[in-house]
Amino acid sequence: MxxxxxxxxxxxxxxxxxxxxxxxxxxxxxxxxxxxxxxxxxxxxxxxxxxxxxxxxxxxxxxxxxxxxxxxxxxxxxxxxxxxxxxxxxxxxxxxxxxxxxxxxxxxxxxxxxxxxxxxxxxxxxxxxxxxxxxxxxxxxxxxxxxxxxxxxxxxxxxxxxxxxxxxxCRPRYREALVSYLSDHREELCGDCQRRLERNPLRVLDCKVPGCQAVVAGGPKPLDYLxxxxxxxxxxxxxxxxxxxxxxxxxxxxxxxxxxxxxxxxxxxxxxxxxxxxxxxxxxxxxxxxxxxxxxxxxxxxxxxxxxxxxxxxxEGLLPPGESPVDVYVAYLGEPLGPEAMRIAHMLREAGQRVEMEALGRSLKAQLRRAQKLLAPFVVILGPQELERGVVVVRNMKTSAQAEVPIEQLAEAFHNQTA
RNA sequence: GUGAAUGUAGCUCAGUUGGUUAGAGCACCAGGCUGUGGCCCUGGGGGUCGGGGGUUCGAGUCCCCUCAUUCACCCCA
Missing domain, CATH: 3.30.930.10 (Bira Bifunctional Protein; Domain 2)
Structure with missing residues (x-):
């Protein structure tokens, strides 16, 4: 890489x-x-x-x-x-x-x-x-x-x-008192704190090294100088x-x-x-x-x-559960049906549905697997038999129930479904 | 900037004292089922073994350098 x-x-x-x-x-x-x-x-x-x-x-x-x-x-x-x-x-x-x-x-x-x-x-x-x-x-x-x-x-x-x-x-007064106190105990401080003493003495206060903590405990308290x-x-x-x-x-x-x-x-x-x-x-x-x-x-x-x-x-386990990015997956059988499947997908999108349409021309089995992977609640299936009669199969992925719906009533059917 | 650990398939990881074509599970694709997901079975695609150099007849394995990740320090959100 x-x-x-x-x-x-x-x-x-x-x-x-x-x-x-x-x-x-x-x-x-x-x-x-x-x-x-x-x-x-x-x-x-x-x-x-x-x-x-x-x-x-x-x-x-x-x-x-x-x-x-x-x-x-x-x-x-x-x-x-x-x-x-x-x-x-x-x-x-x-x-x-x-x-x-x-x-x-x-x-x-x-x-x-x-x-x-x-x-x-x-x-x-x-x-x-x-x-x-x-x-x-x-x-x-x-x-x-x-x-x-x-x-x-x-x-x-x-x-x-x-x-x-x-x-x-008041901060300069405290700082002065702290520096003078810490300078007297310089040898007891860790290497980092000896440097802090020069650059940013207040930092010594929250050093985690026990030896430094002990020194600080005996020194001037910031609140006393406010x-x-x-x-x-x-x-x-x-x-x-x-x-x-x-x-x-x-x-x-x-x-x-x-x-x-x-x-x-x-x-x-x-x-x-x-x-x-x-x-x-x-x-x-x-x-x-x-x-x-x-x-x-x-x-x-x-x-x-x-x-x-x-x-x-x-x-804390507070992440939201994974949600499906789509409401409907449009599956179709055979390249010649692509344009009609697209028209159906477009219709559903205009009706407010989130739609993914098959793009690779795979087998129906593969398309359903894909829909499942996406957690799509519904799959619309368009095959030659359906097209001939102007209908489409709507499959509920959760219950596996299927129904034929006339293409022109599809948008309305989904509208009622999700309402 | 300092210290330590780790880098092998998309992901999680095996890989013997250095030895021939580098493996598994999951995921992906296809078939079994010529138009129906989940379970199962079979097959398939996938790898500059992080990168470069060195040692060696031979390096995923040993050495050096480098890049990245992780953890801690410094410091900060």
Whole structure:
């Protein structure tokens, strides 16, 4: 095989498209039920959108972008995420003239990573963003929206984890305290954490190495450093979640890799998925718009990975059963009857039936086998004897009952059958 | 980017210490039943053994490189 799909991509075959339709339809419906409206942004953007929005020092920008130069010498990149792109779109248009603006998207994202279960180089996110909203109600609203979607799809036992990473006022104070504490215990940290200490010290908090956990346990707690405004915000989010009956876990070690997050961060996960068990991740990003050179605008939102969501549905046995792609299979005997069989198929299609017609001129036995394989409930059989009398045999594949029906009454017969 | 495992028919897999024409089940096609699916029987089509190089009289089997998949790390959806 010399032609293969690029690494980390997948072909979604006809057997799988129904679950995608179902998930996407649910996402549209739930988002709209919260008053969110769909936005679509370009597949590629100028690199600067993500350099400034996501952050230069993040893994995404540093080593995961599909970057290229176009024929006009522009530095472009396949979007690695959508929030920065949406922020760019808002700046460029008049949408934000009348806040709040509630948006959602279902878009592909591209990151050059080593693939594994639940991680692809092209993946799809259902994302939701509320712009121009400052209060904790908005944070709770997007979490509730994600919950609604997961519930609607039949999922239970997903864990919501919640934390606050502070704002531009209090985060630096905590960061400083943490770095100074960790530096004193540098020798006790794992190699990864020694590097994290330089680049992204907050990451040390959720290291899984026992030794690091022990060090962290004795160090400064992020929540102790929250400023009053951030603390009030967090308890506001919790109060709203409680009012909605949404159960969550406070997780002081939950942090986010992207620069633009502030205050609220949250994840919704499903343990059975293995290492990539986070289905939904989000938070607040009040500083993003300014980082992109625009007027400051508070915002909160999340990204929900559809591939991971579908893996979860699969693991929970929630995939829809296979359904027949057709209502009627039109079989005929002998090439000369092809045109008349086509006419019959056409008539049925115009009457709203989904029809597959024999295309290979095989034996009746083979045609029936094919119809069975397709789970077609009915087969219309046209042979020379029938044609002579202007009728057709209609076979019910489930009961094996057969009846002759005049060709001109066929459409009506099926209409009554399915009505 | 790091570590490990795996690549043989459309699918799931056998294939002995290296030995002649590489197999099975399922799926597909045909026939048994010259116009009727499911069960059964018989036959048939399908393979660059992931790719390239090497060792050898001889490589699916051993060695090197490469590509891909899977799992984990980093990180993330």
């Amino acid at each position: 010399d032609l293969q799909r690029p690494r980390g991509t997948q072909d979604i075959l006809p057997a799988e498209t129904p679950i995608w339709h179902r998930v996407e339809a649910a996402a549209h419906r739930v988002a709209q039920s919260y008053g969110y409206r769909e936005i679509r942004t370009p597949v590629f953007e100028h690199v600067e959108v993500f350099r400034r929005g996501v952050g230069d020092a993040t893994d995404i920008v540093e080593k995961e972008m599909y970057e290229f130069e176009d024929r006009g010498g522009r530095r472009l990149v396949l979007r690695p995420e959508s929030t920065a792109a949406v922020a760019r779109a808002l700046q460029q248009t008049s949408l934000l003239a009348e806040p709040p603006v509630r948006l959602y998207y279902i878009q592909s994202h591209f990151r050059y990573e080593r693939p594994q279960s639940g991680r692809l180089r092209q993946h799809t996110q259902f994302g939701v963003e509320a712009w121009g909203v400052l209060g904790p109600i908005a944070d709770a609203e997007v979490i509730a929206l994600a919950e609604s979607l997961l519930t609607e799809l039949g999922l239970k036992r997903l864990v919501v984890r919640l934390n606050s990473i502070g704002c531009t006022d 400023c009053e405004a951030c603390e009030t915000h967090l308890s506001g989010v919790e109060a709203a979640l409680e009012a909605l009956g949404i159960t969550y876990e406070r997780d002081g070690s939950l942090v986010r890799g992207l620069d633009y997050y502030s205050r609220t961060v949250f994840e919704i996960g499903y343990e059975k998925l293995g290492a990539q068990s986070t289905v939904c991740g989000g938070g607040r990003y009040d500083g993003l718009m300014e980082a992109l050179g625009g007027k400051p605008q508070p915002a909160v939102g999340f990204g929900l990975g559809l591939e991971r969501l579908i893996l979860t549905l699969e693991a």
